[in-house]
Amino acid sequence: MFNFDYYNPTRILFGTERIADIGKHIPADARVLITYGSGSAKKFGTVDEARAALGNRKIHEFAGIEANPHFDTLMKAVDLVKEKKITFLLAIGGGSVVDGTKFIAAAALYHGDVWEMWSKKLPIKRVMPLGCVMTLPATGSESNGTAVVTHTGLGAKVGYSHPLLFPQFAVLDPRKSYTLPARQVANGVVDAFVHVIEQYLTYPAYGKVQDRFAEGLLLTLIEEGPKALIKSENYNVRATITWSATLALNGLIGVGVPQDWATHRIGHQLTALYNLDHAQTLAVLLPALLHVQRDTKHLKLLQYADRVWNLREGGEESRITAAIDKTRDFFESMGVKTRLSDYGLPESAIDEVMDNLERFNMLPQGEHQDIDAVAARRILSLSY
Amino acid sequence: MFNFDYYNPTRILFGTERIADIGKHIPADARVLITYGSGSAKKFGTVDEARAALGNRKIHEFAGIEANPHFDTLMKAVDLVKEKKITFLLAIGGGSVVDGTKFIAAAALYHGDVWEMWSKKLPIKRVMPLGCVMTLPATGSESNGTAVVTHTGLGAKVGYSHPLLFPQFAVLDPRKSYTLPARQVANGVVDAFVHVIEQYLTYPAYGKVQDRFAEGLLLTLIEEGPKALIKSENYNVRATITWSATLALNGLIGVGVPQDWATHRIGHQLTALYNLDHAQTLAVLLPALLHVQRDTKHLKLLQYADRVWNLREGGEESRITAAIDKTRDFFESMGVKTRLSDYGLPESAIDEVMDNLERFNMLPQGEHQDIDAVAARRILSLSY
Numbered sequence: 171m172f173n174f175d176y177y178n179p180t181r182i183l184f185g186t187e188r189i190a191d192i193g194k195h196i197p198a199d200a201r202v203l204i205t206y207g208s209g210s211a212k213k214f215g216t217v218d219e220a221r222a223a224l225g226n227r228k229i230h231e232f233a234g235i236e237a238n239p240h241f242d243t244l245m246k247a248v249d250l251v252k253e254k255k256i257t258f259l260l261a262i263g264g265g266s267v268v269d270g271t272k273f274i275a276a277a278a279l280y281h282g283d284v285w286e287m288w289s290k291k292l293p294i295k296r297v298m299p300l301g302c303v304m305t306l307p308a309t310g311s312e313s314n315g316t317a318v319v320t321h322t323g324l325g326a327k328v329g330y331s332h333p334l335l336f337p338q339f340a341v342l343d344p345r346k347s348y349t350l351p352a353r354q355v356a357n358g359v360v361d362a363f364v365h366v367i368e369q370y371l372t373y374p375a376y377g378k379v380q381d382r383f384a385e386g387l388l389l390t391l392i393e394e395g396p397k398a399l400i401k402s403e404n405y406n407v408r409a410t411i412t413w414s415a416t417l418a419l420n421g422l423i424g425v426g427v428p429q430d431w432a433t434h435r436i437g438h439q440l441t442a443l444y445n446l447d448h449a450q451t452l453a454v455l456l457p458a459l460l461h462v463q464r465d466t467k468h469l470k471l472l473q474y475a476d477r478v479w480n481l482r483e484g485g486e487e488s489r490i491t492a493a494i495d496k497t498r499d500f501f502e503s504m505g506v507k508t509r510l511s512d513y514g515l516p517e518s519a520i521d522e523v524m525d526n527l528e529r530f531n532m533l534p535q536g537e538h539q540d541i542d543a544v545a546a547r548r549i550l551s552l553s554y
Numbered sequence: 555m556f557n558f559d560y561y562n563p564t565r566i567l568f569g570t571e572r573i574a575d576i577g578k579h580i581p582a583d584a585r586v587l588i589t590y591g592s593g594s595a596k597k598f599g600t601v602d603e604a605r606a607a608l609g610n611r612k613i614h615e616f617a618g619i620e621a622n623p624h625f626d627t628l629m630k631a632v633d634l635v636k637e638k639k640i641t642f643l644l645a646i647g648g649g650s651v652v653d654g655t656k657f658i659a660a661a662a663l664y665h666g667d668v669w670e671m672w673s674k675k676l677p678i679k680r681v682m683p684l685g686c687v688m689t690l691p692a693t694g695s696e697s698n699g700t701a702v703v704t705h706t707g708l709g710a711k712v713g714y715s716h717p718l719l720f721p722q723f724a725v726l727d728p729r730k731s732y733t734l735p736a737r738q739v740a741n742g743v744v745d746a747f748v749h750v751i752e753q754y755l756t757y758p759a760y761g762k763v764q765d766r767f768a769e770g771l772l773l774t775l776i777e778e779g780p781k782a783l784i785k786s787e788n789y790n791v792r793a794t795i796t797w798s799a800t801l802a803l804n805g806l807i808g809v810g811v812p813q814d815w816a817t818h819r820i821g822h823q824l825t826a827l828y829n830l831d832h833a834q835t836l837a838v839l840l841p842a843l844l845h846v847q848r849d850t851k852h853l854k855l856l857q858y859a860d861r862v863w864n865l866r867e868g869g870e871e872s873r874i875t876a877a878i879d880k881t882r883d884f885f886e887s888m889g890v891k892t893r894l895s896d897y898g899l900p901e902s903a904i905d906e907v908m909d910n911l912e913r914f915n916m917l918p919q920g921e922h923q924d925i926d927a928v929a930a931r932r933i934l935s936l937s938y
Contacts, residue, residue, distance in 0.1 A: 386766025
């Protein structure tokens with residue numbers, strides 16, 4: 171097991187009627203900016219619930235943070251923060267709103283070129299305090315220090331991590347997901363699943379507990395994910411998916427073991443260039459990546475086949491192929507297509523993505539740093 | 555799944571050479587009291603390592619915190635804290651030293667009768683900041699807000715929990731456990747195992763991830779525990795046990811599900827009265843408790859038999875009996891005896907423990923609060 175630091179100070183407020191408790195965790199004299207997305211947070215009453223919980227604090231709102239939040243949009247919020255002398259940020263939405271609000275928290279107190287800081291991962295010293303109310307379980311952003319922001323002008327989607335960016339609290343009310351379209355629910359399950367895989371399917375490093383926890387999350391998502399598509403108002407199913415998504419990316423399962431974020435990093439380019447949903451890019455790329463990397467991931471793929479998919483018969487290569495097929499079938503069963511061609515992309519997309527990966531110096535990737543341009547092109551070709 | 559709060563702000567510094575990093579997490583002008591136990595922290599150089607990492611901060615030492623730390627001992631440390639104007643506490647040792655140091659942290663800033671506060675669980679408003687260096691993986695005290703203190707004058711062993719009592723950091727260097735006697739290593743594995751069981755073996759509450767995580771910890775302790783007895787200097791085995799023990803009681807696996815701490819609470823009386831090792835009391839009581847409570851725990855016992863012990867053949871009752879027998883065998887294989895009579899206790903011990911449970915109003919216990927005096931006596935009789 172490798173040396174590691176684990177630090178996660180976010181307070182989780184999980185369950186029904188928890189928004190009422192946020193007032194306890196925000197200073198009484200705070201000037202609060204509520205950030206949200208396309209309007210469902212407002213339409214379904216969550217913004218009003220938060221306003222009620224905030225009592226007579228001064229409140230402003232910033233709406234319109236889009237999926238894969240845009241630098242230009244977020245900089246408008248930064249202006250509002252300065253103009254209204256905001257002292258606390260409250261994000262209401264899914265991962266994009268929380269990610270965007272983390273960016274606002276960092277940018278509002280940064281002196282200098284904000285995009286340079288973000289894209290070059292320059293250090294920050296202060297951020298504004300933030301909390302969040304999650305309405306879409308998926309990204310784990312509610313209890314980690316990472317955010318991904320898209321710069322449409324540059325065609326770039328760039329992640330940034332800093333311990334100061336952990337939300338101070340996260341309200342997770344599983345009922346808030348009842349009103350989501352099936353596509354978003356399915357995307358969330360696929361996103362969480364792939365987060366787990368990227369911290370698990372590398373090579374054995376004596377992370378025995380980490381492996382068991384990862385396998386537990388995968389088994390749970392396989393069991394509960396499809397139930398969420400059948401019936402939206404099943405509290406326990408939604409609660410289980412919500413908590414699984416948080417645990418998939420709160421830093422816990424990845425401590426002390428190798429990680430491989432190539433699927434996410436290549437996928438970001440597909441979103442930046444073709445606007446595919448984030449989870450669609452993962453569902454397309456992961457099975458292809460596992461095929462291309464099957465030799466270096468051999469031992470963990472066998473463990474995955476055994477413990478997650480109960481595949482114990484036949485030769486090693488056939489068990490590995492079956493496990494990858496099962497993974498693809500799971501995504502398809504969630505209604506998420508697994509081929510670039512399913513989304514109507516031209517074959518030239520492969521060249522475009524390769525251009526982006528090279529332009530932003532994003533290669534090599536992988537736990538052995540062996541996903542170079544040749545391997546990345548093979549993955550993209552197999553994804554088509 | 556029940557509503558829950560999850561909050562754990564302790565920073566984990568895991569691995570080799572991590573003591574060197576504690577200086578980053580203690581104020582530069584701190585006046586530090588290093589607390590430890592019977593002297594092995596000093597003898598094996600850990601106190602000196604910490605002193606080196608603290609640089610030119612003012613340092614005092616308080617030695618002699620015993621297993622199941624005593625109120626009288628700890629109050630002497632409180633006097634020293636006041637006399638030397640200490641501002642930061644650094645515990646070096648196992649769960650007893652950390653528990654005792656939490657007590658010192660609370661008592662030093664409490665105005666009023668300290669034992670009354672502790673035993674009646676009165677609220678506290680401030681504690682001294684503390685960090686710890688763990689040398690014995692077992693109790694999870696390094697990243698939770700709970701401590702247990704023994705008052706020898708009253709024959710009482712009493713736990714107290716408060717969010718302010720989380721250590722600010724915990725150094726977990728698995729090599730520090732190499733020098734432990736086998737008995738302490740075995741005790742640690744048994745203690746961690748029972749911590750998991752007490753948050754898991756109750757009734758189904760749709761805690762699907764919590765169950766998988768708990769089962770993952772149990773499977774890991776069963777796999778790795780015996781290896782630690784064969785060869786002391788096996789880094790990965792010790793690292794796995796260390797991390798498992800932390801995760802067993804850092805609050806994570808118990809969120810949103812019922813819990814049953816009867817084994818610990820009854821066991822505390824056996825330690826207070828007869829000075830049995832804490833883990834010995836658990837190894838004695840747990841198999842008996844599972845037998846007595848087998849009807850109310852029926853469904854989870856079947857799940858435990860299946861997923862932890864691979865028991866899938868035969869009738870339900872025989873599978874449950876086999877799972878309980880396997881549990882007892884595991885403790886015995888770790889060298890921890892599982893009968894009160896093995897420790898030379900007289901049969902009158904049963905009456906003595908029952909007297910204590912009644913005198914301190916510790917009944918009923920259990921996830922259904924159905925472990926009353928009759929059930930507790932049955933458990934103790936079966937333990938003999």
